[in-house]
Amino acid sequence: xxxxTKALLLVAGLALAACNNPRAGGTFGGGGADGFGGGxxxxxxxxxxxxxxxxxxxxxxxxxxxxxxxxxxxxxxxLNDTSRSTLNAQxxxxxxxxxxxIVIEGHADERGTREYNVALGERRAxxxxxxxxxxxxxxxxxxxxxxxxxxxxxxxxxxxxxDINRRAVTAISGVSS
Amino acid sequence: xxxxxxxxPLLALLMGLVAPPVAQAQPLRLQITEGxxxxxxxxxxxxxxxxxxxxxxxxxxxxxxxxxxxxxxxFREVPPAAHIARVSSIDASIxxxxxxxxxxxxxxxxxxSVSGNRMxxxxxxxxxxxxxxxxxGLQFSGTTDSWRRMAHKVSDAVxxxxxxxxxxxDSRVVFISExxxxxxxxxxxxxxxxxxxxxxxxxDGRALVLAPRFSPTGDRILYTTYETGGxxxxxxxxxxxxxxxVGDIPGAQTFSPRFSPDGSVxxxxxxxxxxxxxxxxxxxxxxxxxxxxxxSIATSPSFSPDGRFITFESDRSGTxxxxxxxxxxxxxxxxxxxxxxxxxxxxxxxxxxxxFTKSHAGRFHIGVMRSDGSEERLLTASFLDEGPTWAPNGRxxxxxxxxxxxxxxxxxxxxxxxxxxxxxxxxxASDPAWGPLLP
Numbered sequence: 262x263x264x265x266t267k268a269l270l271l272v273a274g275l276a277l278a279a280c281n282n283p284r285a286g287g288t289f290g291g292g293g294a295d296g297f298g299g300g301x302x303x304x305x306x307x308x309x310x311x312x313x314x315x316x317x318x319x320x321x322x323x324x325x326x327x328x329x330x331x332x333x334x335x336x337x338x339x340l341n342d343t344s345r346s347t348l349n350a351q352x353x354x355x356x357x358x359x360x361x362x363i364v365i366e367g368h369a370d371e372r373g374t375r376e377y378n379v380a381l382g383e384r385r386a387x388x389x390x391x392x393x394x395x396x397x398x399x400x401x402x403x404x405x406x407x408x409x410x411x412x413x414x415x416x417x418x419x420x421x422x423x424d425i426n427r428r429a430v431t432a433i434s435g436v437s438s
Numbered sequence: 439x440x441x442x443x444x445x446x447p448l449l450a451l452l453m454g455l456v457a458p459p460v461a462q463a464q465p466l467r468l469q470i471t472e473g474x475x476x477x478x479x480x481x482x483x484x485x486x487x488x489x490x491x492x493x494x495x496x497x498x499x500x501x502x503x504x505x506x507x508x509x510x511x512x513f514r515e516v517p518p519a520a521h522i523a524r525v526s527s528i529d530a531s532i533x534x535x536x537x538x539x540x541x542x543x544x545x546x547x548x549x550x551s552v553s554g555n556r557m558x559x560x561x562x563x564x565x566x567x568x569x570x571x572x573x574x575g576l577q578f579s580g581t582t583d584s585w586r587r588m589a590h591k592v593s594d595a596v597x598x599x600x601x602x603x604x605x606x607x608d609s610r611v612v613f614i615s616e617x618x619x620x621x622x623x624x625x626x627x628x629x630x631x632x633x634x635x636x637x638x639x640x641x642d643g644r645a646l647v648l649a650p651r652f653s654p655t656g657d658r659i660l661y662t663t664y665e666t667g668g669x670x671x672x673x674x675x676x677x678x679x680x681x682x683x684v685g686d687i688p689g690a691q692t693f694s695p696r697f698s699p700d701g702s703v704x705x706x707x708x709x710x711x712x713x714x715x716x717x718x719x720x721x722x723x724x725x726x727x728x729x730x731x732x733x734s735i736a737t738s739p740s741f742s743p744d745g746r747f748i749t750f751e752s753d754r755s756g757t758x759x760x761x762x763x764x765x766x767x768x769x770x771x772x773x774x775x776x777x778x779x780x781x782x783x784x785x786x787x788x789x790x791x792x793x794f795t796k797s798h799a800g801r802f803h804i805g806v807m808r809s810d811g812s813e814e815r816l817l818t819a820s821f822l823d824e825g826p827t828w829a830p831n832g833r834x835x836x837x838x839x840x841x842x843x844x845x846x847x848x849x850x851x852x853x854x855x856x857x858x859x860x861x862x863x864x865x866x867a868s869d870p871a872w873g874p875l876l877p
Contacts, residue, residue, distance in 0.1 A: 336757070338712065371840075374781040374795050374824045375649055375869065376694040377751065377758055379662075379669055380707060380714035380735040383691055387712035406668035407691055407709065411646055416620030418821065418842040 320361075320433050323354050331389060333427045335372070338384040340392060348389060351431050352396030363398075364434040365389045367407040370423035371416075375409060382407030389429040404434070466544055466565035466572050466600050477514035478543050478600070480507060483525045484518065485548035485559070492550040492557070495585050499550055499559060502589035506607045506633065507596065510834075511857030516542050528560050528575065537566040544572075546596055555581050559588040563596050573599050586635060587876070594875070604831040607632060610873045611827075611836065612650040612659050613848060615639065616866035627661055629676070632829070632872070634848075634861040640674065647672075649694065649825070652873035653701045660684075660695035660704065669693040671706055673721075685719050687726065694737045698765070699745045705729070707737040716750060718766075729767040740784045740792075741765060742809070749773075749783040749792055749809070760794055762809065773811030782825050785809065786832045791853070793826035793835055804837050806853060817855040822846075825868075830875040836861070838868040 312319025314326055323329060329351070331344035340348065355363065367386030369378035386405035394400050415422040482504040487493035500518075507513040523536035528549035537545050545564040550557060560577040564570070576595055578588045587608055594605025615628040615637070627647050630637040641647055645665035652659060656676075663672045663683075671685040671692050685692050690708035697704065704719045716729040716736045730736040734754035741748055742765075749762045755772065758779040763770035774780040778798025785792055789809065796803045796816065802823045807814040817835065821842040826835045833853060840846040845866035851858045861867070 336753070371822065372797070373758075373779075374738070376662075376707065376737045377735060377753075377781055379648075379691070379693050380709050380737050383709035383714065384712045384735070391712070405691075408646075409648075411623065411625075411648070413621055 317354075318358060323351070323358075323433065327351055327354055329432065330428045330430045332424065333385055333429070335370070335423075335427070336381065338381070338388040340388055345392070348392050348431075349396065352393050352398055355393070355398050355402070359402075361433050362402050362435060363393075363404070364432045365393075365403065365405045366412075366430040366432055367405060368412060368414075368426055368428050368430070369410045370426040371410045371413065372423055373410065378409035379407050382409050385427075385429045389431065393431075466563075466568075467602065477512055479514050479516050479541050480504075480544040480546065481516045481518075481521060481537060481540075481542040482507070482546045482548075483521060485550045485561075486525060486528055488549050488551035488558075489553070491552035495550050495552065495557065495559075495582075499548060499585065499589045499592070502586055502633075503546065503548070503561075503593045503596070506590065506593035509633065509857075509859060510597070511852060512601070513544070516540055528562060532564055532569075534564075534566055534569045537564075542566050544596070544600060546592070548592065552582060555583070557582045557585060557588070559585075559592065561592045561595070563599055586631060590631070590633075603833060604875065606829040606831045606834065606872075606875060608876045609830050610652075610656065610876070611848075611870050612640075612652055612661075612873065613870040614647060614650070614868045615863075616846065616868060617643070627659070627674075628867075630861075630863070634863050637863060640676075640679070649869045649871075651696050651871045653697050654699055654874060655701060656873040656876065658697075658701075660697060662693040662695065669709075671695040671704070673704075684721070685717070685726070687717065694739065696739050696741065698741050699743055705739045705741070705748060707739075716748070727767070729763070730770070738782045742785050743787055743789045747785075747809075749785055751781050751783060760792065760811070773807070773809070774814075775811065776814055784826050784828060786828050787830060788832040791832070793828065795824045795826065795837075804835060804851065806835075815855065817851050817853065818849075818858065823849075825870070827870050827872045829872055836870045836872055838870065840868075 312321050314321040327350045328347045331347050365386040367382030369381045390403050390405050413426045482500045485496045485499045487496045504515045508515050520540050523533050525547050528547050543566055545566050548561040550559050558579045562575040563572045565572050578591050590608035593607040597605045609632045610629055611632055612629050615626045616623050618624040624643045625647050626643040627640040627650055645663050648662040650659050650661035659674045661672055662669050669691045670683050672681050673684045674681045685706050687708045690710040692706055692708045694707040695704055704721055707714050708717050713733055714735040714737055716739055717726055718729055719726045732754045734752055736750055736752045739748050739750040746765055747762050748765050751758050752761050758781050759772055760774040760780045760783045761770040761772050778796050781795040783792045783794045791806045792809050793806050796805050801819050803816040804818045804823050804826045805816040820839055822840040824838050826837045834850050836850045838846050839849045846868040848861040848867050848870050
């Protein structure tokens with residue numbers, strides 16, 4: 262591969278990343294490179310084609326069309342009908358894309374204390390993990406991490422922000438080993 | 439970093455040069471149990487330089503002492519511009535009428551000399567109304583690097599002599615320094631003097647870090663780190679900066695670490711399968727035992743100062759409330775019964791009070807209650823107050839306050855609920871944990 266080709270691929274990759282990354286917090290659900298040594302795959306940097314959301318096998322499709330997250334009410338980890346419907350579709354996608362491993366991130370809004378929110382985030386992430394296992398996804402592909410209130414999607418001191426921050430995000434963490 | 443923490447031991451020597459024994463009863467005394475409405479007026483003239491090299495510290499030492507005393511809310515400085523008398527020597531006799539004339543009740547005089555990188559700081563305390571010295575003069579010796587600590591030592595001695603309580607000025611606070619966008623905050627472990635000075639970073643910001651705690655002797659720090667991807671507990675030696683991960687429970691996310699009062703035991707939370715329980719680990723043997731096994735959240739533990747009990751928060755009743763159980767586990771008794779959610783209980787150094795975070799009706803409060811849950815008092819109210827930590831003498835509480843739409847900052851408040859103050863730090867800060875009085 263010559264240098265020009267490499268550069269073109271790089272530019273293409275950046276463009277794809279830009280249009281497929283609607284959130285400020287980082288490509289795969291808000292973890293962000295800054296605090297975590299560069300991602301979830303043992304700190305290693307992996308590169309994958311996010312693809313076209315119209316392609317049902319793409320991660321972009323998973324994130325944007327199926328929806329990579331479910332939401333919770335205050336202090337709760339209960340899944341409602343909307344959440345279950347989203348998770349059913351996530352499970353179907355994961356069944357047909359068995360090469361991917363998953364990290365489920367649990368998050369809380371900022372209206373609680375820091376350590377309680379870490380515990381609450383784990384409880385939410387676990388609720389999603391158990392549901393996906395119930396839908397036939399192998400536990401070997403699933404892992405949870407709680408961010409408590411440390412990684413809000415939107416930081417505003419209003420109900421509308423707290424509502425979208427109380428979430429569990431199913432993040433494609435790379436190729437399953 | 440290393441240099442900051444390698445303080446040479448401060449030598450406290452009795453001077454006993456001219457100090458007469460404290461004769462009459464009724465010395466200068468401030469009763470602060472009920473809180474003080476009218477602060478005691480004091481004067482702190484510049485320290486007398488006993489050699490030319492000492493003059494560079496003469497004014498600075500006096501300003502640190504005066505700020506410490508004023509910041510308690512218990513004392514009010516009569517500023518140097520109002521002074522009539524000039525202090526020319528720490529051993530000269532005091533012209534009390536000059537100080538009475540400007541309504542000073544407590545007079546502190548000081549002297550400083552510097553030789554190379556060593557300095558000696560002396561002080562005396564006088565009761566202006568009764569016209570006598572309170573206690574004997576004291577002197578401290580150390581490196582010039584630690585000049586602030588010597589001013590804090592003087593402040594602690596003055597505070598103790600007047601209030602009859604232990605001081606807290608020569609102590610440090612670990613906290614989290616924040617930067618960057620709210621959605622992807624960079625958080626660094628940091629340490630500062632209790633007055634907000636000398637702030638230093640202890641981690642580089644690559645990993646998210648939360649909620650540090652000092653060891654009882656102030657030489658180690660426990661905190662939660664995301665350096666492996668999820669929450670884990672790290673133990674850092676302040677002296678060497680070396681860190682290790684501790685309290686590993688396979689398949690669990692671990693956080694909320696605390697030392698026992700003798701420093702030998704770590705108590706922490708482990709979250710696994712949607713359930714968070716408390717565990718204890720012997721730090722020398724590594725042996726881990728489970729303390730709670732309730733299908734609910736148990737976190738934010740805090741030992742009683744005698745080490746016999748642990749207070750913690752749990753939502754086993756449906757909302758977060760405060761519980762007390764034996765330090766080896768066993769039946770937990772709920773002690774919070776007011777309206778709202780109770781969180782982050784912290785036992786006071788004296789053992790009589792538990793400070794906590796309370797949220798109710800959209801507001802957050804720092805409060806205290808007796809360790810049996812009685813006599814709850816709320817000290818603060820704001821959009822978001824959380825995470826109280828006690829000064830070593832149990833008189834002052836520091837906590838995180840986040841104004842609506844603003845950045846978090848560190849605040850302190852007297853346990854009477856008076857004297858709310860914001861710590862003068864650069865940039866957003868959170869999760870303070872007060873260390874012990876330094877030796």
